[in-house]
């Protein structure tokens with residue numbers, strides 16, 4: 001479902017949310033924008049990811065500003081080391097939460113802020129009301145090709161006896177087809193895996209434009225996620241310079257953060 005989101009401003013921090021998730025008062029989630037923290041160009045403000053071009057102090061202050069705006073300051077922020085893998089990981093209050101190499105996380109426990117960082121890739125959150133389970137994923141083209149979110153959903157469905165159609169799934173701002181060019185070799189990899197690949201491709205002036213979001217949705221429909229329970233924010237990170245960092249637009253740049261947390 002498209003156009004189901006809100007833009008919030010709190011303490012001068014701007015972030016997006018998906019309305020459906022706000023029906024559950026024990027869940028807090030947000031897709032950050034780049035406005036307005038303390039980092040300087042090229043990070044232009046609310047950079048939430050450690051990198052060589054920005055100081056760790058800036059990132060720490062920005063993360064505090066972001067979590068404060070969400071009233072999440074008292075909870076534990078989990079930031080996995082993302083490697084464009086198909087690895088997902090269950091987090092609990094007892095697990096070691098440093099140096100987790102994963103591109104998706106889930107938990108049934110309260111007080112843990114699951115997070116991922118993006119600058120064009122698809123940020124995905126999910127919620128299962130029955131088991132009080134939350135999840136998060138960072139998905140670029142490799143994650144889509146390796147079906148990260150599908151693998152995690154299948155595993156959760158088996159472990160908790162969930163049906164995919166009952167999961168609430170939210171997809172945040174990412175680079176859209178208008179700005180996402182791929183090469184023939186990447187297209188061929190998708191064609192080998194997915195018969196519906198051509199539905200995600202537009203050819204223009206001998207260039208190939210790929211629709212990451214549509215590919216994700218088609219994968220979700222294939223495992224029978226419900227069209228009534230999947231919500232997406234169709235805003236292009238490349239086009240909307242005012243709100244988003246974009247690796248494709250800027251090269252080395254800041255990172256947006258997506259978070260989801262159970263507070264009770």
Ligand SMILES: [Zn+2]
Pocket residue numbers: 175176177178179236237238239
């Ligand atoms: Zn665009």
